[in-house]
Amino acid sequence: IKTIEYSMVKKPVSYTHLDVYKRQN
Known part of the structure; x- marks a missing residue:
């Protein structure tokens, strides 16, 4: 998650x- 941020x-x-990613989660 940090990498995405x-x-x-x-x-x-x-x-x-x-x-x-949020939608998939």
Whole structure:
């Protein structure tokens, strides 16, 4: 999870990935 958060800060596009992960969970 921390890696995703870091990625989000690194690239806004990662935010979409986080949404998908949350949806899948």
